[in-house]
Amino acid sequence: MPKKDNSNPRQAPISAQPRIHQRAKEIQAYGTVSHALPLELEEPVRLEMTEQLNQLLADTMTLRDLYKKSHWQVAGPTFYQLHLLFDKHFNEQVEIVDEIAERIQLLGGISLAMAPDIAETTRIERPPRGREEVPVQISRLLDAHQIIIGHCRQLSSRASELGDEGTNDLVVSDVLRPNELQVWFLSEHLVDVPLVQAEDPGMRRAG
C-alpha cells in the first residue's frame, strides 16, 4: 500500500463537515499594490492613485451614511420630499462607493471597507447621534459634498498628469458630476423664499 503523503495540509481527508472559525495570514497587506498587472501603469502611479482613491472612498462612504441618517431622522413640513430625496441620493452614493472601491482593486490595491477604518480616515465632520433640524442636516451634507468635490478636481488632474486616464474618467464622470448634481438639489432647499405668500409689498396689494 502506498504511503500517505501528509506534507500538504490541503490534502486533508474529504469530509462533509464545514471547517468553521478559520483564520490565516493576509494574502496582501493594505497600502500595497500587486506588482505584475498588464495595465501599462507603473507601480508608483498605482500606489499613489489607490491611496488617493481610498481617501475618496472613505469620504464617500461617510457621505452615503450621512444621507441615510438624514433620511431616517428628518422632521418638519418638508419631511416627505426630503425623506425621499435623501434616500435617492443615498442609493446613488452606494453606486459611487462600489465604483471607487472596484477601481482600487483593479489597480492592484486594497479598498477600505469596514466602518472603523472609514471613521479613522474620513475628513468629514462626525455629526451627533441625535436629530438635527433640516437646515443643519442639509448644511452637513453640503459640507461633505464640498470636501469630495474639491478632492475630485485635484485627483482628476493628478490622474491625467500620471497617465491614469481610467481614474480621471471615473473621478469626473462617476463621482464629480453626480456630486455636483446632488449639491444643486440640496442647496435649492436652503434658499429662503416664502412658502405661500410673496413678500413683495406691491404684489401683496395687487392680491
Ligand SMILES: [Fe+2]
Ligand atoms: Fe427607508
